[in-house]
Amino acid sequence: MFPLLPLLPLLLLPSPSSAADFCVADFSGPTSPLGFSCKKESAVTASEFVFSGLGAAGNTNNIIKAAVTPAFAGQFAAVNGLGISAARLDLAPGGVVPLHTHPAASELLVVTQGVISAGFISSANTPYTATLRKGDAMVFPQGLLHYQVNAGGITAVAIVSFSSPSPGLQITDFALFANNLSTPLIQKVTFLDAEQILKLKKVLGGSG
Template structure:
């Protein structure tokens, strides 16, 4: 028994569409937008799009905050584009800190694999939740809320963090206030901080005005 040609073509298109709809590997040659990257043509997708090796090496913690974040977001790991998840590695040297920050695009879950990390967040009612985490401990940070991580031990701490978005975004509060050209007078008015303190912080973080 032979199927009509249009039935065969319909089945073929359905199977092809189902396969292509399983994922949307990022085409990094095209611009990123609010909805993510455009999809790479299925014929150009390879297994390497779904594998990322960048989290094996420790990040460089020889900086002001003594910490490093190594992301595996859509821009680094095209296979997570459109899947609603991503991952990153945190390396925090002794005395290091990931300053107060937010991820406007996704919630975060942190798993400590080495050392001790004091982590916490502030909710919209200004209630504070923080705890010192040890190896194997996990903590979640709801989307958009201010949160932080501090090395609470005497040796380098390592954690992996996963996000509910392939591009969760990042805004570090200290840099938002003091690492740009926002006028000192405006910062003083909106934060109640003394101007000499603001200028000192601007000097440390590279801000002007």
Template sequence: MNSPALIIFCFLLLSAFSHAAVQDFCVADYSGPQSPAGYSCKNPGKVTVDDFVYSGLGVAGNTSTFKAGITTAFVSDFPGLNGLGVSIARADLAPGGVVPLHSHPGASEILLVVEGTVTTGFVSSANSVYLKTLKKGDIIVFPQGLLHFAVNAGHSNALIFITFSSESPGLQILDTALFGSNLPTELIAKTTFLDPAVVKKLKGVFGGSG
């Protein structure tokens, strides 16, 4: 096959695969098998408008833990997000409320302050700290995978909405990973340079063992 014909053949082949893969949506079928690529697609004939509507963010979250309540609209909550690469969450912060240091390995994040005053920031892989106190209407972006946090810096409740560049951004909270797990106390003490007694106390707070 000569070069022009080969180029045309490859173009047509790629085009065929491209059109075969294109579909309007892939609503998550929670009863079907799940793969690293996501949930299976619900039968289009069984999809309804309710698959694309989620009402869970209209109610304030419980602020009893860390004085912060987080409500997510990830693909595990909202089937219409499957395959679309977006999601959203709500955070309610009581005075003194904290969203502790955490990271999202699967997504970048934009935080919007809707009510109140919030001090927030992230730490780069070079250990540079980017810190800012935000007011109503301000936004900040957190690059994918970097540790970040938010603290209510005012004297009234704060409300923030967070959007993600993935329908399943993942979550790892630093404190929970260390003190809410069964990682042995002596290893945490050695790797964090904390006193073992402090580690045990924190494990008691976060429900860890070991």
């Protein structure tokens, strides 16, 4: 009844495509300040929009009894350019995600199991802390120091999302004690005692 072909040109805009819909990361291409290069749309399959890594518990058999499983652009190529990413957080009893920041994103955490004590500290040095139970959400504004601690008797699990495909993760202790920054310099810029610094460098693999 209706002639079909004359309609198609309306939709099939002349290539090249414009990357307006999505930009699944092509890790073999150059990166730009806004993220990875885009795979050609014709090479993108539905499965690339799915990330299954958040289904399994992370390995919490470590000193912090915690695991963060990221689904950032580096692991979940489809979020590249879309302004969002996620991670799974596992906290065994006694577990802790030490004080850290995400330099490039705000974080929104939703507890799916257990109890988590969490908090962040503002630029005015005011702490904002809360005890979160299953289903509770908490938001941590961009770039501010924050932490999560298991506050219950069982493993706690949370789904966290970020306002960037590449939020970054800077754990204060690792920034200070897991590299070769000299102990006198660390003393100078943190007021910590040398013994304290050397003790933590030993734990975290730092030298100097």
